[in-house]
Amino acid sequence: MKYAKDLLEVIGNTPLVKLNTIVGGIDALVLAKLEYLNPGGSMKDRIGITMIEDGEKKGLLKKGGLIVEPTSGNTGVGLAIVAAIRGYKVIFTMSWKMSMEKEMMLRAYGAEVVRAPADVGPDDPRHYINVAKQIAKDKGGYFPNQYFNKANILAHYQTTGPEIWRDTTGKITHLVAPVGTGGTISGTAKFLKEQNPSIKVIGVDPEGSLLHHYFYHTKGQVKPYKVEGPGEDFMPGALDMGVIDEMVVVSDKQSFDMARKLVKTEGIFAGGSSGMAVFGALKIAKKLPKEAIVVVILPDSGRSYVSKFYSDIWMKEEGFV
Incomplete structure (x- = not known):
């Protein structure tokens, strides 16, 4: 078979x-x-598995742990697929610019979605990337950070x-x-x-x-x-x-x-x-x-x-x- x-x-x-x-x-x-x-509908499926396995190898992600990531939607789905299969919890931050379909899809995988303002700069604490950093810090979650993660390139x-x-x-x-x-x-x-x-x-x-x-x-x-x-x-x-x-x-x-x-x-x-x-x-x-x-x-x-x-x-x- x-x-x-x-x-x-x-x-x-x-x-x-x-x-x-x-x-x-x-x-x-x-x-x-x-x-x-x-399977998740985008190229970001590739980096979802690579970044999670990178976190596992480095000891940053333990069994049943929490993943926190800023996303425009697709990376979130890629991570959520792996999280569903391997038993991780996920929280995603996303700008209000992104479609409601993306949020609904992430929630279907069991993720929590936190929306952030679209009209703020990268230095503003309300920027969706900074919101994710803070949540990860507060909750002790793994923060892959696709924007600066070499596993993104490696995938x-x-x-x-x-x-x-x-x-x-x-x-x-x-x-x-x-x-x-x-x-x-x-x-x-x-x-x-x-x-x-x-x-x-x-x-x-x-x-x-x-x-x-x-x-x-x-x-x-x-x-x-x-x-x-x-x-x-x-x-x-x-x-x-x-x-x-x-x-x-x-x-x-x-x-x-x-x-x-x-x-x-x-x-x-x-x-x-x-x-x-x-x-x-x-x-x-x-x-x-x-x-x-x-x-x-x-x-x-x-x-x-x-x-x-x-x-x-x-x-x-x-x-x-």
């Missing part, structure tokens, strides 16, 4: 799918890595990078990925560039984030944006700018329009960060010859956003239509 001993065994090995209609007249081959096909170095290299038989020429905590692009790019240093790595950042300003050494100011997941108002320790060759900046409207187009033309029901990534990938691919092979990482499913940008009413209310 063939079966997985538990859900953790089926994390990873997500497929590469060729984009056909949405690419228009682009000559290059554009392949989407569908991370929403992980993608050990899995995402090798999968892409294997599935393209080493022919990938360009990697395109959204940039948030930095773990995905840093770990994946590090592995791929070790195999072939000529591979170009393009990070995609939301308009309003500071990360592209850090990359290009320009002055910028944090501005509100609606895309959930990528972008930051500080420099994460898990982000290695040295592996990135170029950054593309994409607006909310461009991200949401592309995600809506993606499901209607390719049948790929993905989140706003995926729309953002595909917009960036197509912008890059337009300049490339037919020999180029572009892999774009699609972080999560569209199911967490049905009340947001997949809603015509919401799009009108937010001024995107």
Whole structure:
């Protein structure tokens, strides 16, 4: 018989799918890595298991212990899956910017969710990361802190990078990925560039984030944006700018329009960060010859956003239509 001993065994090995209609007249081959096909619905399943096992090995997480983590939703699900299987308690802090679907999903796993203001800076004690730190301190919980945890990078170095290299038989020429905590692009790019240093790595950042300003050494100011997941108002320790060759900046409207187009033309029901990534990938691919092979990482499913940008009413209310 063939079966997985538990859900953790089926994390990873997500497929590469060729984009056909949405690419228009682009000559290059554009392949989407569908991370929403992980059991928890996003690429963050990979780091959930890695960060928890790292905490276990270091003695920071004991049997029946508490995990406290700030999340935009997906890392929370990744951690909650492992916690459910291994018997840990979980508390997540999340900005009010994030969808109600994400909170409801986390609660379904048995997690406690604490909401924090969306309009405060990283130095404010009310910032969702600082709230998580304080809860972990007060309750004696394990605080993985994906933004500064090297296990975040390691997860993608050990899995995402090798999968892409294997599935393209080493022919990938360009990697395109959204940039948030930095773990995905840093770990994946590090592995791929070790195999072939000529591979170009393009990070995609939301308009309003500071990360592209850090990359290009320009002055910028944090501005509100609606895309959930990528972008930051500080420099994460898990982000290695040295592996990135170029950054593309994409607006909310461009991200949401592309995600809506993606499901209607390719049948790929993905989140706003995926729309953002595909917009960036197509912008890059337009300049490339037919020999180029572009892999774009699609972080999560569209199911967490049905009340947001997949809603015509919401799009009108937010001024995107």
